[in-house]
Amino acid sequence: xxxxxxxxxxxxxxxxxxxxxxxxxxxxxxxxxxxxxxxxxxxxxxxxxxxxxxxxxxxxxxxxxxxxxxxxxxxxxxxxxxxxxxxxxxxxxxxxxxxxxxxxxxxxxxxxxxxxxxxxxxxxxxxxxxxxxxxxxxxxxxxxxxxxxxxxxxxxxxxxxxxxxxxxxxxxxxxxxxxxxxxxxxxxxxxxxxxxxxxxxxxxxxxxxxxxxxxxxxxxxxxxxxxxxxxxxxxxxxxxxxxxxxxxxxxxxxxxxxxxxxxxxxxxxxxxxxxxxxxxxxxxxxxxxxxxxxxxxxxxxxxxxxxxxxxxxxxxxxxxxxxxxxxxxxxxxxxxxxxxxxxxxxxxxxxxxxxxxxxxxxxxxxxxxxxxxxxxxxxxxxxxxxxxxxxxxxxxxxxxxxxxxxxxxxxxxxxxxxxxxxxxxxxxxxxxxxxxxxxxxxxxxxxxxxxxxxxxxxxxxxxxxxxxxxxxxxxxxxxxxxxxxxxxxxxxxxxxxxxxxxxxxxxxxxxxxxxxxxxxxxxxxxxxxxxxxxxxxxxx
Numbered sequence: 001x002x003x004x005x006x007x008x009x010x011x012x013x014x015x016x017x018x019x020x021x022x023x024x025x026x027x028x029x030x031x032x033x034x035x036x037x038x039x040x041x042x043x044x045x046x047x048x049x050x051x052x053x054x055x056x057x058x059x060x061x062x063x064x065x066x067x068x069x070x071x072x073x074x075x076x077x078x079x080x081x082x083x084x085x086x087x088x089x090x091x092x093x094x095x096x097x098x099x100x101x102x103x104x105x106x107x108x109x110x111x112x113x114x115x116x117x118x119x120x121x122x123x124x125x126x127x128x129x130x131x132x133x134x135x136x137x138x139x140x141x142x143x144x145x146x147x148x149x150x151x152x153x154x155x156x157x158x159x160x161x162x163x164x165x166x167x168x169x170x171x172x173x174x175x176x177x178x179x180x181x182x183x184x185x186x187x188x189x190x191x192x193x194x195x196x197x198x199x200x201x202x203x204x205x206x207x208x209x210x211x212x213x214x215x216x217x218x219x220x221x222x223x224x225x226x227x228x229x230x231x232x233x234x235x236x237x238x239x240x241x242x243x244x245x246x247x248x249x250x251x252x253x254x255x256x257x258x259x260x261x262x263x264x265x266x267x268x269x270x271x272x273x274x275x276x277x278x279x280x281x282x283x284x285x286x287x288x289x290x291x292x293x294x295x296x297x298x299x300x301x302x303x304x305x306x307x308x309x310x311x312x313x314x315x316x317x318x319x320x321x322x323x324x325x326x327x328x329x330x331x332x333x334x335x336x337x338x339x340x341x342x343x344x345x346x347x348x349x350x351x352x353x354x355x356x357x358x359x360x361x362x363x364x365x366x367x368x369x370x371x372x373x374x375x376x377x378x379x380x381x382x383x384x385x386x387x388x389x390x391x392x393x394x395x396x397x398x399x400x401x402x403x404x405x406x407x408x409x410x411x412x413x414x415x416x417x418x419x420x421x422x423x424x425x426x427x428x429x430x431x432x433x434x435x436x437x438x439x440x441x442x443x444x445x446x447x448x449x450x451x452x453x454x455x456x457x458x459x460x461x462x463x464x465x466x467x468x469x470x471x472x473x474x475x476x477x478x479x480x481x482x483x484x485x486x487x488x489x490x491x492x493x494x495x496x497x498x499x500x501x502x503x504x505x506x507x508x509x510x511x512x513x514x515x516x517x518x519x520x521x522x523x524x525x526x527x528x529x530x531x532x533x534x535x536x537x538x539x540x
Contacts, residue, residue: 027145028052029090029098029127031060033067034337035140035373037080037364039357043338044069045161047146051092059087061107070161081362082136083107090143096124098143100133110134129420130333132374138366140373142334156198158191159342160335164327168195171324176202181274183259183319184297186326188470189386192297193257195324200253205293208252213245215266216258217526223266228273229281229288246279246290253293259319260300260311267312274318294319299469329381329388330420336376339385340368343392351400365404372407375415382418382474383464390465390519414463418474449481454489457482461492466518466525486524495527500535503528507537 031046044067050056058065062083066075084107091099100120102109109116111133122131122143130144147163156169175182176199184192193212200210218226229244245254256262262270273279274294278287296319305311329336341357348354356367381387391411399406452475464470472479486492498521510516514532518525 027147029143030146030334031067031133031141031143032334032337033139034132034142034334034377035138035366035368035370036078037138037362037366038359039341039367041067041076042341042368043161045334048090051090051098055092057089057091057101059089061085061087078135078139079362080136080139082138084136093121096127098122098127100143107135108137110137130377132377134370134374137370140337140370140377142337142377144334146334156202157194158198159339160332161338162327162332162335164325164332165335168324168326171322172198172202175199175322175324177204178322179204179293180321181294181296181319182322182324183316184295184324184326186297186299187328187384188299188467189384189465190326190328191385192326193255195326196253196255196295196297199295200255200293203253203293205252209249210253210255211245211249212255212257214257214526214529216261217529219530220263223263224269225282227266228269228279229284231281231283242281244279244281246273246292247288249290249292251291253295256294256296258298258300259296260298260302260305264310264312267315271312271315271318274315329384330379333377336388337368337373339388340376340392343389344396347393347396351396356403367404369405369407372405375412375419378419379415380418380420383467383470386465386467386515387463387470389515391463393516393519410459414459447476449477449485452477452485454485454491457485457489458491461522465515466523468524468526493523495521495523495531498523498528498531503531503535504537507532512537 029048029051031048033042033044036042036044046060046065046067048058050058060078062080062085063077064087066077068075084105086103086106088103088106088109089101091101093099098121100109100116100122102116102118102120104117111120111131124145127143127145130142133141133143135141154169156172158165158169172195182196182199184195186192196212197210200206213226215223224230225242225244227245229247230242232240269280273290276287277289277291279290280287302311302316306313306316329339345354345357348357359367376388383390394411395405395407398408457471457475460471460474461468464474468482469479472482475482486494502521506517506520510520514525514529518528521528
């Protein structure tokens with residue numbers, strides 16, 4: 001047997017330490033660009049591969065290493081002249097921890113508004129949430145974990161590269177060509193209709209119609225007629241035969257949003273359609289054959305509703321031939337920067353052009369300020385992607401003609417008031433004593449509706465893009481109470497209060513964009529959708 005030298009034993013010990021400090025083979029630490037003076041670089045990533053595989057430190061400076069987009073060929077370093085050439089180092093710690101080492105003469109790095117001096121260690125929990133790092137008050141990087149898996153170059157209409165969205169894309173590709181019902185589950189505003197459209201566009205029915213129906217926006221007494229059709233005279237006001245959404249979607253896809261809101265008698269009829277492929281128009285006795293792929297979506301806990309006898313278990317089993325789960329925005333913080341730029345580009349295209357998003361000047365002031373970028377990634381986003389789109393629209397319109405985004409104090413207060421816990425820093429109580437941070441998933445404390453002021457209700461509705469369920473969650477009150485508070489408010493009006501002339505004018509001014517109409521008229525999206533249907537106006 002060969003005798004080991006002291007050098008051999010030293011190398012063995014070092015290898016053992018590196019192996020102990022290495023990350024799980026399923027996840028690796030990543031730096032994602034959230035804000036940069038060159039806006040087109042937002043979303044680029046640096047995978048800290050060496051940390052995960054060999055336990056070796058990774059140095060980051062102005063000139064190295066190089067960031068890239070997932071699947072992209074172009075790579076480049078941060079390149080900001082205000083970021084020092086003297087590197088900061090990322091080092092492995094024990095038990096999944098990660099250390100950041102900042103030299104005295106290096107780039108100023110801040111975390112949670114506090115400068116990092118010397119060594120700063122991040123726990124696995126902090127890395128899982130994501131830690132925003134601000135470099136030289138100009139570049140914001142999100143330090144987080146991801147599974148180091150390659151992904152399809154196709155985005156399928158979904159912006160983002162977090163693990164949850166990559167899984168959604170894989171699920172879409174896996175089920176699109178099959179003729180099975182799909183149930184999409186996720187919180188309000190997460191983009192469930194985009195997934196339904198992607199399934200339709202990739203499936204064999206892509207040349208057929210895609211019909212989208214929000215069951216929560218239909219009057220309960222008319223749901224059956226809207227879905228299955230009706231014969232003339234079947235009910236009061238039925239002056240002619242009604243085709244119904246199932247027959248309108250013949251040969252294509254019918255998307256039923258908020259399927260958990262379907263009345264009990266409609267649930268029975270839906271189950272029959274799924275089992276037989278036939279619908280019975282209201283007032284008729286002869287079945288009509290339909291050839292439709294059904295994709296449904298819900299933000300409700302259908303299992304709980306089954307226990308409460310509000311939803312039928314057999315229908316859930318038939319709807320969920322395959323389930324897809326949409327992650328909430330608070331669980332995909334590395335996607336907030338790319339989503340922000342995606343919506344900003346859409347808004348700027350309709351206003352004054354997107355030239356400012358193509359800046360290549362390395363010394364330019366960031367169009368997306370670092371302070372705003374940090375607030376965005378720390379916010380809990382109760383209204384999810386829909387709320388982010390609304391906030392981007394407010395920022396872009398409010399900053400028209402200015403070289404940079406202007407953030408008013410009201411928006412800052414909104415973003416700060418419902419922020420996720422700062423990594424490694426307990427929030428202070430009114431007395432100044434620190435309290436343990438709340439879990440990201442924690443719901444607002446339940447309150448009495450009488451405690452909600454009119455102004456607070458108005459601000460919550462605006463922040464949640466006039467989505468009443470998201471507003472109820474935001475305020476910590478039941479959704480029916482939101483309706484009551486709106487009816488009592490002197491500051492608000494409902495869609496029923498709008499004249500046909502006002503709705504029609506707004507419809508044409510907004511080009512049929514329902515989200516823009518909601519923001520201008522400041523009424524519930526569902527209720528406005530119902531009024532538009534009554535007036536015979538389609539929406540984009």
